[in-house]
Amino acid sequence: MTHDTVPVAHRELERGNGVALWRQIQAVLEHDLRSGYVAAGEKLPTERQLAQRFGVNRHTVRQALAELARKELIVVEQGRGAFARRDKLDYALARRVRFSENLLRQSRIPSERLLGSDKVQAGRRAAEALQVLPATMLLRLRTVGNADGRPLCCTTHYFPYGRFAGFAAVYGQLHSVTAAFRALGVADYVRTSTRITSRMPDAAEVRALGLARQTPVLVVESVNADGAGTPVEYGVCVWAADRIQFVIDAAESVCGGTGG
Amino acid sequence: MTHDTVPVAHRELERGNGVALWRQIQAVLEHDLRSGYVAAGEKLPTERQLAQRFGVNRHTVRQALAELARKELIVVEQGRGAFARRDKLDYALARRVRFSENLLRQSRIPSERLLGSDKVQAGRRAAEALQVLPATMLLRLRTVGNADGRPLCCTTHYFPYGRFAGFAAVYGQLHSVTAAFRALGVADYVRTSTRITSRMPDAAEVRALGLARQTPVLVVESVNADGAGTPVEYGVCVWAADRIQFVIDAAESVCGGTGG
DNA sequence: GATAATTTGTTCGTATGTATC
């Protein structure tokens, strides 16, 4: 029925019925947001447009938006507008951590892209993680991980060069760390160590991840090892904090995975 | 030998020897920092003082400080000064997560303080975590955790009211969640779920944690259960991101604890 | 709460040395 598809926002407001105008506007917008009429991440009309549509002063609209922001249904950014809140993606940190599987489980479309690769000497931290001598040659890969085509994280991977010299070429074809490992004889790998902290992003990260102002990044340092327990990858991954939430579940956690 | 204890910074710089002045200054300061002559967290002299000591322009000093900040050896705060970087505390997320034990393992002195408590109805999230019906009565506790007397995290704890009505009183005496649980018959409890994300702090959090400008917080939602697997606590903890790093280690991790 | 002093952050302009074509 066509009249049902007309956005609720076009209905008129009632004055003097005991419910403040801003409350009515808030209820209308909240319905639009919760019903999915306004998609997650979508930009709401400007305050001026909303004020015109509802036939009220801009301040009245602002009061409604402030309430929605308090309820975390929208995010308001100075100079840009108001946006429907995007649910944070639950990223499982289990015994096996797989980017694609994690995203698909959340009904997001994963993709990865190679930014570049080179050969470097192992620093203190990388050497310790990979259990090699400092100054050992490592292959370094810079990649971006996307969810639904939008950048989600930037990773710097380190691999022992001797064993994985061909990783960059293979990754360039397969666009997946897991697949590249398999192609190079590592049928399975497990997470042995994870360190998580947070900081503000630098300018390059703001650009690469398309971050809003005042959004921090989560920094995850991880080590993966092959079936024999030999470290095969050390990585530092920078995540957009407003789009991700790490989940550690005891049932299927870091050392009790189902092994699927 | 006394002349060896004179800070290297008092030596004069060489001009026109192929090494830029700011590089020489950076090297001197880096030595002072790495050697421990300047302790972690200690304030460096002001830019003006350093410029005078080295006999150069303030800009030249700033260039050296910028390099040290890039190397994360110092943290510079507008209006306050430059500070020798304080190592981040490694906080282990294992099967058993204990605030005091975690800090003592890092040679920090732990302390906890009760901010307040009240009785509230369970919201959606708390009800789900504690496996009770929404609107079930819960005891809510607000606490602060300190490391070496400095605020590190603010936690909001939720306990099923029926079973733990006396928790606040006991905690007020013992200043420890673990000890309070034991006093109320919960000899042991284990972490069943952990969710981690990050955001910018609000004004109250900046005050409570003594955060520097532009420092994000890590937000950890957790559920702990007793020996029988019954959830006993749901908590939301806000951590100062510049002082903490969460560590998940496969060897003694969320489900493979040593059970000490 | 208001004010002043202190300290870092930013932006001008100017001059010099060095490397490159």
Place this chain on the structure above:
DNA sequence: TGATACATACGAACAAATTAT
């Protein structure tokens, strides 16, 4: 040799944040 670009270094003034009074 000259032209050019770039990094270095200095000076002054002002903005912004913090701290002390």
